Amino acid sequence: MTTTVIRNASVFDGERRWPRSSVVFRDGVITEVGESVEVPDGAEVFDAPGQTLLPGLIDAHTHLVSVEDLAQTLAFGVSTSLDMFSSPGLVAELKSAAASRDDVADLRSAGIGASAPGGHPNSEKVGDIYGGRPTLTGPEQAAGFVADRVTEGIDYLKIISEDNTCWGDTPLPDLTPETVAALVTAAHDHQLLAVAHATTQRAAREALAAGVDGLVHIFADGPPEPDFADQAVAAGVFVVPTLAVMEAYFTHGTPGTQRLAEDPRLAPHLGPSAQQTLTPLSTYGWRPPQPDLPRPEFARQATELLHRAGVPLLAGTDAPNPGTAHGLTLHHELALLVTAGLTPAGALAAATSVPARCFGLTDRGRIAPGLRADLLLVDGDPTADIATTTNIRHVWRRGVHLDRTPRR
Numbered sequence: 001m002t003t004t005v006i007r008n009a010s011v012f013d014g015e016r017r018w019p020r021s022s023v024v025f026r027d028g029v030i031t032e033v034g035e036s037v038e039v040p041d042g043a044e045v046f047d048a049p050g051q052t053l054l055p056g057l058i059d060a061h062t063h064l065v066s067v068e069d070l071a072q073t074l075a076f077g078v079s080t081s082l083d084m085f086s087s088p089g090l091v092a093e094l095k096s097a098a099a100s101r102d103d104v105a106d107l108r109s110a111g112i113g114a115s116a117p118g119g120h121p122n123s124e125k126v127g128d129i130y131g132g133r134p135t136l137t138g139p140e141q142a143a144g145f146v147a148d149r150v151t152e153g154i155d156y157l158k159i160i161s162e163d164n165t166c167w168g169d170t171p172l173p174d175l176t177p178e179t180v181a182a183l184v185t186a187a188h189d190h191q192l193l194a195v196a197h198a199t200t201q202r203a204a205r206e207a208l209a210a211g212v213d214g215l216v217h218i219f220a221d222g223p224p225e226p227d228f229a230d231q232a233v234a235a236g237v238f239v240v241p242t243l244a245v246m247e248a249y250f251t252h253g254t255p256g257t258q259r260l261a262e263d264p265r266l267a268p269h270l271g272p273s274a275q276q277t278l279t280p281l282s283t284y285g286w287r288p289p290q291p292d293l294p295r296p297e298f299a300r301q302a303t304e305l306l307h308r309a310g311v312p313l314l315a316g317t318d319a320p321n322p323g324t325a326h327g328l329t330l331h332h333e334l335a336l337l338v339t340a341g342l343t344p345a346g347a348l349a350a351a352t353s354v355p356a357r358c359f360g361l362t363d364r365g366r367i368a369p370g371l372r373a374d375l376l377l378v379d380g381d382p383t384a385d386i387a388t389t390t391n392i393r394h395v396w397r398r399g400v401h402l403d404r405t406p407r408r
């Protein structure tokens with residue numbers, strides 16, 4: 001494979017920005033980073049003054065439905081997708097595509113999440129998306145449930161603690177705190193991370209008390225209690241706030257993802273399924289209970305509190321939930337993290353080095369010799385203006401330049 005040199009760019013290395021830097025990669029791996037590098041004979045050179053090179057972005061909360069999702073994800077510079085609930089057969093198919101092709105994003109997956117019979121993901125509107133999935137009724141079933149998922153090849157365990165308080169008038173069956181705790185123990189027995197879906201403060205606190213490693217939503221049922229962040233710090237967790245999907249569900253008007261989807265530079269890279277997923281549920285007449293509660297603001301406040309307390313925050317979209325799209329929505333999530341008090345560089349770290357560290361992805365998330373050449377080159381300086389991540393010039397996945405010919 002030829003050597004590629006990107007020179008005279010700014011480099012955001014996953015933690016901080018280096019002005020006027022150059023990066024060399026070959027055979028899918030970064031070989032050199034420095035102010036001046038030697039250009040080998042025959043190298044492909046990108047002269048990039050005024051541009052910023054970033055590690056390929058990581059979306060720390062998605063649900064993958066098809067290989068097309070992974071292709072769309074990569075077109076927006078997101079080279080790793082952390083799936084948080086999917087069927088094992090599909091995940092195996094997606095992983096084999098990601099191993100053999102460089103025009104799709106890479107993935108990790110939770111496979112089938114742990115939930116109560118009839119519990120979330122299940123709603124009156126949509127029905128049980130993964131109907132017939134294995135569930136569990138008590139702590140005595142936790143070890144068996146996790147062992148079955150390990151056999152299916154999961155990368156981490158997803159635990160669903162959801163009583164439907166935020167989302168509907170009818171309560172949903174939910175796991176007991178004892179069952180959540182037993183699931184965490186079982187995951188740790190297999191050296192797996194255990195992450196929890198919780199959208200109320202009560203459920204979030206129970207998950208922290210049960211010893212989870214991360215929360216993959218922030219709650220939106222009310223303002224954060226002042227000691228919530230103390231509990232999160234003491235528990236040593238990371239949090240994936242998913243502010244964009246909260247906004248999409250709970251904001252009247254045009255959520256940010258829709259505005260980005262109308263951007264003529266971005267719209268052509270959305271695949272056919274995005275047309276459907278970008279339609280907010282409110283369009284179909286869905287209304288949350290207590291619709292006047294400012295739930296996105298509750299979520300933002302809780303995220304700000306966690307950020308101030310030093311809890312690691314990860315960018316995640318929950319795509320393809322209504323009002324979101326794979327790849328695209330991560331750029332809006334970065335902007336929302338900035339509204340929660342992160343600096344633009346902090347938001348970029350939340351989509352690069354921080355998720356890589358929290359999920360043990362040691363080969364990516366930073367720009368340094370020896371790491372995967374998953375790279376995103378944009379016009380401008382996203383550490384000054386986070387919106388410039390959408391000025392996408394080039395994407396490389398494992399060192400292979402992506403052909404970003406519009407999808408439609």
Ligand SMILES: [Zn+2]
Pocket residue numbers: 061062063084318
């Ligand atoms: Zn989700």
